[in-house]
Amino acid sequence: MRLLYFDSSGRLSSTDFSQKEIPPYAILSHTWGDAEFLFEDLANNTGKSKAGYKKIMFCGEQAASDQLHYFWVDTCCIDKSNPAEVQKAINSMFRWYKNAEKCYVFLQDVSAMKRKARSEDFEYTWEPAFWRSRWFTRGWTLQELLAPVSVEFFSQEWKKLGDKESLAQQIHEATGIPHRALQGAPMFQFSDKERFSWIQSRETTVEEDKAYALLGIFNVELPLCYNEGYACAFKRLQQEISKLNTCLQDLRSTDPRDDKRRIEDSKGGLLQDSYRWILENSDFQRWRDDQQSRLLWIKGNPGKGKTMLLCGIANELTDSTTKTALLSYFFCQATDSRINSATAVLRGLLYMLVHQRPSLVSHIQKKHDHAGKSLFEDANAWVALSEILSDVLRDPSLKGTYLIVDALDECTTGLPKLLDFIVQTSCVSACVKWIVSSRNWPDIEERIERAGQQVKLSLELNAASVSTAVQFYIRHRVAQLALDKSYKEKEKSAVLDHLASNANDTFLWVALVCQDLRTIPRWKVLAKLKAFPPGLDALYGRMMQHINSSDDADLCKRILALVAIVYRPVTLDELTYLCEPLEDMIDDLASVQQIVGLCGSFLTIRSSSVYFVHQSAKDFLCTKLVSNIFPIGIKEVHRAIFLRSLQIMPKTLQRDMYRLGALGYPTEQIEPPDPDPLAASRYSCIYWIDHLCDGNPSSSAEDKIWDEGAIDSFLRQQYLYWLEALSLCQSMSKGVASTARPEVFIGRKVESHPSCETNWYLISVRFSLG
Numbered sequence: 001m002r003l004l005y006f007d008s009s010g011r012l013s014s015t016d017f018s019q020k021e022i023p024p025y026a027i028l029s030h031t032w033g034d035a036e037f038l039f040e041d042l043a044n045n046t047g048k049s050k051a052g053y054k055k056i057m058f059c060g061e062q063a064a065s066d067q068l069h070y071f072w073v074d075t076c077c078i079d080k081s082n083p084a085e086v087q088k089a090i091n092s093m094f095r096w097y098k099n100a101e102k103c104y105v106f107l108q109d110v111s112a113m114k115r116k117a118r119s120e121d122f123e124y125t126w127e128p129a130f131w132r133s134r135w136f137t138r139g140w141t142l143q144e145l146l147a148p149v150s151v152e153f154f155s156q157e158w159k160k161l162g163d164k165e166s167l168a169q170q171i172h173e174a175t176g177i178p179h180r181a182l183q184g185a186p187m188f189q190f191s192d193k194e195r196f197s198w199i200q201s202r203e204t205t206v207e208e209d210k211a212y213a214l215l216g217i218f219n220v221e222l223p224l225c226y227n228e229g230y231a232c233a234f235k236r237l238q239q240e241i242s243k244l245n246t247c248l249q250d251l252r253s254t255d256p257r258d259d260k261r262r263i264e265d266s267k268g269g270l271l272q273d274s275y276r277w278i279l280e281n282s283d284f285q286r287w288r289d290d291q292q293s294r295l296l297w298i299k300g301n302p303g304k305g306k307t308m309l310l311c312g313i314a315n316e317l318t319d320s321t322t323k324t325a326l327l328s329y330f331f332c333q334a335t336d337s338r339i340n341s342a343t344a345v346l347r348g349l350l351y352m353l354v355h356q357r358p359s360l361v362s363h364i365q366k367k368h369d370h371a372g373k374s375l376f377e378d379a380n381a382w383v384a385l386s387e388i389l390s391d392v393l394r395d396p397s398l399k400g401t402y403l404i405v406d407a408l409d410e411c412t413t414g415l416p417k418l419l420d421f422i423v424q425t426s427c428v429s430a431c432v433k434w435i436v437s438s439r440n441w442p443d444i445e446e447r448i449e450r451a452g453q454q455v456k457l458s459l460e461l462n463a464a465s466v467s468t469a470v471q472f473y474i475r476h477r478v479a480q481l482a483l484d485k486s487y488k489e490k491e492k493s494a495v496l497d498h499l500a501s502n503a504n505d506t507f508l509w510v511a512l513v514c515q516d517l518r519t520i521p522r523w524k525v526l527a528k529l530k531a532f533p534p535g536l537d538a539l540y541g542r543m544m545q546h547i548n549s550s551d552d553a554d555l556c557k558r559i560l561a562l563v564a565i566v567y568r569p570v571t572l573d574e575l576t577y578l579c580e581p582l583e584d585m586i587d588d589l590a591s592v593q594q595i596v597g598l599c600g601s602f603l604t605i606r607s608s609s610v611y612f613v614h615q616s617a618k619d620f621l622c623t624k625l626v627s628n629i630f631p632i633g634i635k636e637v638h639r640a641i642f643l644r645s646l647q648i649m650p651k652t653l654q655r656d657m658y659r660l661g662a663l664g665y666p667t668e669q670i671e672p673p674d675p676d677p678l679a680a681s682r683y684s685c686i687y688w689i690d691h692l693c694d695g696n697p698s699s700s701a702e703d704k705i706w707d708e709g710a711i712d713s714f715l716r717q718q719y720l721y722w723l724e725a726l727s728l729c730q731s732m733s734k735g736v737a738s739t740a741r742p743e744v745f746i747g748r749k750v751e752s753h754p755s756c757e758t759n760w761y762l763i764s765v766r767f768s769l770g
């Protein structure tokens with residue numbers, strides 16, 4: 001980028017910053033006239049009598065008065081005789097305008113002078129001329145309006161009329177561009193159609209420019225081809241946009257911002273007073289303020305509030321960091337296979353980074369153009385993603401970047417390599433700072449210690465701060481309970497006392513007890529209070545005793561066992577079909593919901609899906625109560641789910657389940673019908689093979705023969721319908737990837753098949769026989 005400045009003798013000069021860090025600068029926006037001051041004029045020291053020279057002088061003087069030494073004007077800062085330079089400039093222009101400290105718009109056809117109309121002393125304001133200004137009718141000025149943060153408007157007399165903020169209403173009326181876009185909302189927040197509409201009524205001197213002027217607005221690059229005509233340029237632009245959109249869609253496996261909101265909401269909202277202690281903590285401050293400290297590990301026992309603390313830190317960093325800094329986070333959750341692996345973490349972090357700084361997508365696109373979605377999902381996904389994220393973190397445009405990963409202990413697939421990646425990038429990338437959290441696991445500690453400058457923050461060693469935070473939480477929850485359950489002072493203070501003296505600085509214990517207290521009528525509270533023992537395990541143990549002594553103990557334990565081993569939270573519909581004893585309640589989800597409610601406080605229902613109330617509750621059942629919950633073994637529960645799946649799928653799978661009629665729909669555009677014919681079998685379609693493989697390999701020979709027969713018959717009759725269902729669930733790659741498990745063999749030819757007239761190859765699923 002070439003910038004203008006006045007040298008010590010006041011002469012207009014230019015300097016090239018291609019290889020150097022670009023200093024703060026101002027930029028001019030205007031419409032071209034007949035006598036512009038050009039690149040040659042600058043080089044040959046000519047053209048000072050041209051009308052355009054005045055604009056250059058104005059821009060330089062205005063910049064100086066804004067304490068900006070450098071400025072940029074398109075007429076003379078680009079060597080138009082050099083096609084490579086023009087190509088680069090046009091593709092960089094949006095960024096140049098965006099990065100400018102100030103953009104001065106010179107409105108040649110707007111006068112701010114008071115005039116006399118005929119004999120009357122009539123004062124014209126400049127506003128009608130402003131609305132009509134040619135500047136609003138030109139193609140290139142669209143990005144010059146949208147990209148910079150600060151846009152100031154000047155009349156033909158160089159009088160300042162206002163800025164993008166103060167004139168927002170007038171600009172909106174003149175252009176139809178929404179206020180949000182004028183206030184600087186990122187361009188991706190506006191649909192393609194909306195962005196195209198902004199340039200519709202604008203003109204460019206050269207027809208292709210009407211497409212090229214949108215490059216930055218869509219964050220794409222194109223080789224320029226100035227004889228191709230508008231239609232061709234526009235088509236190429238659309239192709240590039242569609243490639244970019246596909247890349248982002250393929251990258252997205254979850255939006256961590258939605259996960260964060262869901263976590264906060266499902267835990268009853270984030271309380272500032274229960275996390276803000278961290279801002280005063282000396283370890284936290286050391287990590288934040290010391291350039292060399294780039295990795296902070298927050299560790300603590302279950303339920304100590306790590307996740308909520310990280311939600312709070314993310315909020316605080318969003319509020320306190322500079323505009324140029326980026327923040328990306330990821331919340332691992334072992335019970336949800338979308339968000340419990342090392343590749344999912346990198347995908348989520350990348351997705352958030354690219355959303356904030358769309359230009360970073362170039363690091364992904366190079367590989368994505370060749371590989372498509374499989375880049376993020378196949379066996380080499382980790383290699384590709386870790387390379388891409390390392391590239392992104394080295395991008396020179398990144399000034400400060402904060403990366404947060406919560407619950408490393410819940411990253412059930414690929415944790416060691418994720419830890420190595422975090423440690424390595426924290427050592428080499430000076431502008432990147434990581435915060436990670438986990439339980440006190442020695443394996444995690446061992447790997448994190450390999451980072452030279454890590455800071456450890458133990459919640460157990462900060463007991464006083466955590467204790468105060470928990471006490472605040474108790475007061476808040478009890479005040480809510482007292483209000484909702486109409487406690488009198490006696491009950492309120494008894495509950496307060498019991499919680500305060502038994503919580504052992506564990507938020508989760510308080511949350512679980514309060515959840516139970518909600519179900520107890522006011523008059524029984526005092527009697528029941530003593531039944532909540534201190535300590536999480538004791539509390540879970542008591543909850544289990546309660547279940548064991550109930551009439552529905554067996555059913556509750558079947559449900560708990562099922563929810564404990566599924567690969568993602570199941571919906572109530574799916575649970576009803578997968579858990580045989582619930583079979584009779586297929587049309588009565590309200591009763592299923594009640595039965596789930598009988599499983600103590602172990603389970604919770606959110607958006608019609610069944611979750612463990614907390615990972616520690618699941619851990620307790622799967623470690624301390626394994627023989628109680630899985631009396632016939634975990635593998636048998638897998639096998640039962642597999643067998644139920646094979647029964648459910650044939651009932652729902654059929655040709656053209658969504659009545660689409662025609663072939664060739666992009667799956668993302670398909671809206672499931674209501675009721676959704678796949679509601680009950682969605683989970684089974686995606687995971688039946690995993691349950692088959694994780695089922696009991698040592699079952700009897702008779703069972704195996706039966707299983708093989710059932711699989712064979714399912715595949716013979718339903719194979720194509722199953723593929724169709726996978727595609728409708730947007731899980732084709734997951735479903736098919738399961739067939740690549742070592743226990744599954746592919747490649748048996750079936751001559752003719754009822755669900756397909758032609759010959760075809762069938763995936764034959766055989767599991768290892770011991």
Ligand SMILES: Nc1ncnc2c1ncn2[C@@H]1O[C@H](COP(=O)(O)OP(=O)(O)OP(=O)(O)O)[C@@H](O)[C@H]1O
Binds near residue numbers: 308614616
């Ligand atoms: N700042 C807070 N605001 C509101 N609720 C909180 C806060 N901190 C903790 N809690 C409550 O405590 C519960 C446990 O907290 P959290 O899930 O953050 O613990 P954790 O240390 O991450 O547990 P684990 O390591 O077992 O996953 C939350 O479900 C929530 O109800």
